[in-house]
Amino acid sequence: MASPRPAARRSRFALAAITVTGLILVAALATLGTWQVHRRTWKHALIARVEARVQAAPVEPPGPGAWDGLTADADAYRRVRTRGHFRNDRETLVQAVTDLGAGFWVLTPLERADGTTILVNRGFVPGDRRDPTARADGQVDGEAGVTGLLRLTEPGGAFLRSNAPEAGRWYSRDVAGIAAARGLGPVAPYFIDADATPNPGGWPVGGLTIVHFPDNHLVYAITWYVLALMVLGAVGYTLVDARRGARRTSA
Template sequence: MALLALALFLVALFTGLGVWQVQRRAWKLDLIARVDQRVHAAPAPAPGPGAWAGLTRDNAEYRRVRIAGTLLNDRETLVQAVTEQGGGYWVMTPLRTRWGSVFVNRGFVPPERRSPASRAAGELPGLVAVTGLLRFSEPGGGFLRSNRPDADRWYSRDVAAIARARGVAGAAPYFIDADATPVPGGWPQGGLTVVSFRNAHLQYALTWFGLALLSLAGAWIVWRRG
């Protein structure tokens, strides 16, 4: 009887896990559809301080936004990046706006363009307009690498930490991935945001349901022999 009870418990457990994965798949498909709609929507004004508390990844990430302000080029930060063009850096630059500051990921530069002097034409002065995708901060660092503000080594786009290191007060809790609008001199190169979501929930669900069937078969064998 103990084996039968165990087998029936496993049937219930694996079935529950399978149902959970089906629900997760539905959530993921809905998320993908919503993000696709945001990415292709007309740009909306970037959220100001009054809206920050209500921003979540579910309701705001990858929202297409626009904003105008002045780039603080002397406070840019290079964050290590790996893109379809190879290794290099993201150029994170604070943009001073009428309500505060927001960091803009202006795009990718290869190692030989690390120095601002090597891409001086792209250091835009005066009032500029930026259109891009709203992204959430990436605190801590990259895979197996922690950010080191003391050494100015950055492996993730940690907005709060970069703002502290650069003395930028009142920065928005998000950053904006600039779109592919050409920049004088060609660098930084924007528009390289990768929008993709892993969706293996159907495979997981089939695995759990398969284990539930095996457990059910085991329960039937135990019952027959008992």
Template structure:
């Protein structure tokens, strides 16, 4: 008796499902490849900004059109006077251990105010009285990287301005808490570079410019799953098990 060569409905359904799932896996792999090239381009652009000579900070009349995608991590130079009485400490975890970021407003000659992350201090230096040597007066020059405000908090904890507990560098909230004029405060802050401060603190230059890039691994995973699924379907079909 000749073998049954008819295609069973179950086989048709299984093959259609396998094709759809395979197509989905291939689409995910292709999307990850596109993300890979986007991430590599982003890393290259950011690296170019970080390594470029320091330039001027965006002027106040440019703040309304501020574009985070093209401005973050720009190498900046500015000058002004620190408002040390408006200092805020935000919790930090760094390569030097846990402690605080010292965030101090700097007022420029035109009256605009830029929040400066002057650097890290350990818990035993959180009191400004323990680092008076590191609080320069008069006009100072600051060089650093432009960073974006962090309004959503950090580590699943919300800032508490009333008690002075800050877990993220939320520029607008800090400005409001310290009574700074909202129309004069820049919508970003500056991470100061590693230029030493008198007395050793705060310690600047700790910006981590890191972009996780696992897209190639993800792409290989999705493509591999697609290949394995098709191989299994072919084997089962040839054995007439589907």
């Protein structure tokens, strides 16, 4: 019996290579789809936890002994309440875009009785209120109370914009960077987004925190699974077409 011709052997080798490569690609795409399903489950659990924290009664924010163990999953958006004295002379303006327009977040150190300092995002001011003298009534003296949401530090700046401490330009609420630039003492590795309790004179405006987590995982999962089916269909079509061609050749 004659051995298969070289062209036939090459054709079979190419067909086998296409099949193996296609099946590997199908497995990879299906794995990505399954990963997105798991991510969706995790995201929904995170959203539920955060919503519970936002609606909970306020608690005292974590002290120095707990600072090293803070995580986004466990601590972000925890509702907290504390008291202290604002260091109005050390406030920092961070560029912001809000429902009220473009302007700045006003971050002011709050010195507490235990000697620690927490940066407080007291709220938003427009460009014409960036100068503290334009909102003098809001420069609170004496002991003050703050209620709001615990937010973890935002190091590094914003998209395509790095913080420039030497120039006083801030695009993110980088706690460590602001503390170093302002010469503050022991500072918590988080800040507090103040709630909507009105400040004297109306500025800054608090309570503008947006609690939102993108949830596109189902769309991504469907996309990966559809791509896997398309590749599987292409491999199947290639095998069937090759078999038909072999039959026509042998006929």
